[in-house]
Amino acid sequence: MFDFYEDTLPGKANEARIKGLKEITDREFTVKLLPGNRWVLVSSKIHKDTDGLVQTYLFIRDASGLKKRERLFAYLNQAAAALAKTRDTSGALSLVAQLIVPEFADWFTIDRIKNNLLELLLLKHKDAAKIEWAYQYRERYPADLNSDSGPAVVVKTGKPGFVPVVTEEMLDLVITDPVQRGEVKKIGMQSVIIMPIFINDKVGGLVNFITSAAGHYFDEADLEFAENFAHLVGLALENARINEDNAAEITRRKQSEEQFRFLTDAIPHKLWTASPEGRATYYNEKWYEYTGVHGFEALKERIWDHIHPDDRTITAVEYPKAIQAGVPVEMEQRLKRHDEAYRWHFSRLTPYKDEEDKTILWVGTSTDIHEQKVAGMEMAALNEELAAANEELMSMNEEVAATNEELGAANEELISMNEEVAATNEELASANEELAAINEELTDTQASLLRSEKLFRSIALNIPGSLIIVIDKDHCYLTIEGDLMTRLGYNKNDYEGKHPADISAERYEASRSLYERVIAGETFSVERKADTGQSFIVHFVPLRDGKGEVEAGLIITLDITEIKQAEEKSAKLAAIVESSDDAIISKTLDSIVTSWNAAAGRLFGYTEDEMIGETIYKLIPPDRLDEEPQILARLRSGERVDHFETKRITKDGKMLDVSLTISPVKDTMGNIIGASKIARDITERKTDEARKNDFIGMVSHELKTPLTSLSAIMQVVHEKLKRSDDGFLAGATEKANTQIRRMTGMINGFLNISRLEGGKMLIEKQPFELNRLLHEILAEARLTATAHTVQLKDNVRVTVNADRDKTGSVISNLVSNAVKYSPKGKLVEISYQVRGNMVEVSIQDEGMGIKPQDIGQIFDRYYRVETNHTRHISGFGIGLYLSAEIIKQQGGEIWVESQSGKGSTFYFTLPLATDQ
Numbered sequence: 001m002f003d004f005y006e007d008t009l010p011g012k013a014n015e016a017r018i019k020g021l022k023e024i025t026d027r028e029f030t031v032k033l034l035p036g037n038r039w040v041l042v043s044s045k046i047h048k049d050t051d052g053l054v055q056t057y058l059f060i061r062d063a064s065g066l067k068k069r070e071r072l073f074a075y076l077n078q079a080a081a082a083l084a085k086t087r088d089t090s091g092a093l094s095l096v097a098q099l100i101v102p103e104f105a106d107w108f109t110i111d112r113i114k115n116n117l118l119e120l121l122l123l124k125h126k127d128a129a130k131i132e133w134a135y136q137y138r139e140r141y142p143a144d145l146n147s148d149s150g151p152a153v154v155v156k157t158g159k160p161g162f163v164p165v166v167t168e169e170m171l172d173l174v175i176t177d178p179v180q181r182g183e184v185k186k187i188g189m190q191s192v193i194i195m196p197i198f199i200n201d202k203v204g205g206l207v208n209f210i211t212s213a214a215g216h217y218f219d220e221a222d223l224e225f226a227e228n229f230a231h232l233v234g235l236a237l238e239n240a241r242i243n244e245d246n247a248a249e250i251t252r253r254k255q256s257e258e259q260f261r262f263l264t265d266a267i268p269h270k271l272w273t274a275s276p277e278g279r280a281t282y283y284n285e286k287w288y289e290y291t292g293v294h295g296f297e298a299l300k301e302r303i304w305d306h307i308h309p310d311d312r313t314i315t316a317v318e319y320p321k322a323i324q325a326g327v328p329v330e331m332e333q334r335l336k337r338h339d340e341a342y343r344w345h346f347s348r349l350t351p352y353k354d355e356e357d358k359t360i361l362w363v364g365t366s367t368d369i370h371e372q373k374v375a376g377m378e379m380a381a382l383n384e385e386l387a388a389a390n391e392e393l394m395s396m397n398e399e400v401a402a403t404n405e406e407l408g409a410a411n412e413e414l415i416s417m418n419e420e421v422a423a424t425n426e427e428l429a430s431a432n433e434e435l436a437a438i439n440e441e442l443t444d445t446q447a448s449l450l451r452s453e454k455l456f457r458s459i460a461l462n463i464p465g466s467l468i469i470v471i472d473k474d475h476c477y478l479t480i481e482g483d484l485m486t487r488l489g490y491n492k493n494d495y496e497g498k499h500p501a502d503i504s505a506e507r508y509e510a511s512r513s514l515y516e517r518v519i520a521g522e523t524f525s526v527e528r529k530a531d532t533g534q535s536f537i538v539h540f541v542p543l544r545d546g547k548g549e550v551e552a553g554l555i556i557t558l559d560i561t562e563i564k565q566a567e568e569k570s571a572k573l574a575a576i577v578e579s580s581d582d583a584i585i586s587k588t589l590d591s592i593v594t595s596w597n598a599a600a601g602r603l604f605g606y607t608e609d610e611m612i613g614e615t616i617y618k619l620i621p622p623d624r625l626d627e628e629p630q631i632l633a634r635l636r637s638g639e640r641v642d643h644f645e646t647k648r649i650t651k652d653g654k655m656l657d658v659s660l661t662i663s664p665v666k667d668t669m670g671n672i673i674g675a676s677k678i679a680r681d682i683t684e685r686k687t688d689e690a691r692k693n694d695f696i697g698m699v700s701h702e703l704k705t706p707l708t709s710l711s712a713i714m715q716v717v718h719e720k721l722k723r724s725d726d727g728f729l730a731g732a733t734e735k736a737n738t739q740i741r742r743m744t745g746m747i748n749g750f751l752n753i754s755r756l757e758g759g760k761m762l763i764e765k766q767p768f769e770l771n772r773l774l775h776e777i778l779a780e781a782r783l784t785a786t787a788h789t790v791q792l793k794d795n796v797r798v799t800v801n802a803d804r805d806k807t808g809s810v811i812s813n814l815v816s817n818a819v820k821y822s823p824k825g826k827l828v829e830i831s832y833q834v835r836g837n838m839v840e841v842s843i844q845d846e847g848m849g850i851k852p853q854d855i856g857q858i859f860d861r862y863y864r865v866e867t868n869h870t871r872h873i874s875g876f877g878i879g880l881y882l883s884a885e886i887i888k889q890q891g892g893e894i895w896v897e898s899q900s901g902k903g904s905t906f907y908f909t910l911p912l913a914t915d916q
């Protein structure tokens, strides 16, 4: 009865139900019809009339269209899920092609629109020979996007092109060229759908479906499917492109991070980075070389031990403070080298911030400034260099900030793009969610990679005095960066993209073998000196692709002129210091020895190892220990100590006479941080002097005895002849006595000086009345200095605790000088005044005075002012020297105030006796 039913199982079952007079609703059947099978929905209704006649009503509806749509959507979902998993363009395309041909269409093409031309991405047909033919056809007759037919209209309007039935007449009308028409007819085109592909809301390509099997026509359901499919293709292509770009980006950035590592290792500074909280995240190679500690974790753990104990406090305070405030900090620190030697470093810690001004990384550098610091030399130069480096760092920060902004924008774009992709994907298939998640993850990795790479790149490019070149395998310049180029007056546009041989064949020949070595995979460095005297170090590094093949060469040139010059200078300086005959020693303000030359070793008997890090007190004899604090106090106030004669003790206990010249050593900020001293052995000179002194002492002593007798005799003679009638005799003996007194004075002076120098001058302190002594001297002076008025401004009775004889000789000396150095008839006034527990005595004259340049020296031994006036005045320049020594040994002070041509006033002080 139902013989048009397809003989399928459900068909049979339903048929049995109908025959058994059971009703059915919307059961599916396939019906054999020409030209193909169709799907129908069948429902049955059983009707019994009053006569008991049973009738079955059948309701049959054509469901083929519905069925087809259902099938196509299932198919589309399957395609979407598969496409969502592809990660590259070619994978996505071949999958798409397999899904379409021959299932849905016989011919299938995908084109991309580039520069208003169609670029064939995919052409698929089940027959390879036909594909070959189709490629040739496309080449011969490229589609004209400016025309008014087929693809051009789809591109222009963004609407699908659909020709359900292609007739010969149509082809004749559209294709005017008979040869082309002949070719097209070979396709046997039945039905055509052209779909636009939208990329970012613009028509970015076309998908073309063609059927060629007889009677195979596309209908509305096919059109709907084609539209969805084209959409899917567009998304898949876009996703694949993003994925490919990301992968390429990541490889590129990994590479540039490696380049950065090399760069940071190539610079002569110690560089490290730390997390926002200040925990170290990276040390460059120089750190490991310097400390001798290898491995990041090991160094991180022990870095504190490499800071000098005295510099730890400031480091422990300043670093956290800077990190807390997010501001840069600079300091000078001593860092311990692998051989335990401490070297001065200038360290700087700078925050690297994101666009929200949040610190995301700290960059620290430490520069060895030991030579400059210890030698106290080249401070200004270093300062300038540091200032320049600072500026450089500032501008680097700015640049980093700028790049950051750029980065932010680029990231936002990427994120919004990804969001868009994710949103559309959701609409289509849940499988695409996975892709969105992966994309997000990728964005994160990419963002962090991008950040670190940009930062590293800016650091690398901002190393002062650098030039970075990348060459390809044929030695062509790919990239040229760095401030050295502009400094040398080159323009990167003259180089980038060019071959070195085209710029200078001669120069290329000179460097060619180096280029060949780096492209052959060798990493090496060479040093070069330019005609201008500048020194450079050039590092060559091969750059490898993912498979480890060399694809380019990185050439890093660093200007090391200043380093070289500093090295040469300090080498020269070191050679001078080392070859000097004088001991040259430097020490800290805590008296710790920091350098020790060969002559110091010869003089004091200690080797460098025995003295460095030790205290200088080892050299000072026990009775002179108080000298060091006094010297340090003078150094601290910036004063230099010149030719300080003292004694020092050698390793084997020998006493040496030395003359010390000590200068303060300043750091870059002008703070005094130590001292450098030159010690000269003057033992021999001292021995000579001692011999001379002994001789003077002996002669004076021998002269004194006959002179004393002579003086006594002359006094008797004078007494006898005083009242003689011969006026001449009386005057002559008077004059002879004066001369004898002067001679006695001089000989006493020499005797005293030899005693003083020999350490044999004895000071016997006892209380006595100063005013009485002054009266005695006044009386004596009036006897001899008859041409001058000598006055004493007497006031109170004053008892001092001093050596009466020696103090008397000091006052006599000052009074006789006052007389000697002022014209006849002038006034000499002696006065005294109590000040606290001292008495201040002054001797004032109206004489020639002393010039400022001489004032500082008149208390020196044998010093005499040489002028036309003084030439005729006899003297040896020992009076003031002796006076000063006597006063100082009694705990007093001596000084002079004078105006040239107007007169001088000599002052001295003495301690008062305690019981007054």
Ligand code: ADP
Pocket: 817, 818, 821, 845, 847, 848, 849, 850, 858, 863, 864, 865, 866, 870, 874, 875, 876, 877, 878, 879, 880, 881, 904
């Ligand atoms: P002398 O007088 O034997 O040369 P002194 O040591 O007493 O040696 O003095 C050193 C120098 O100081 C003198 O040569 C003289 O030039 C200068 N001088 C000392 N006293 C006076 C004074 N009252 N007025 C000017 N010059 C003086």
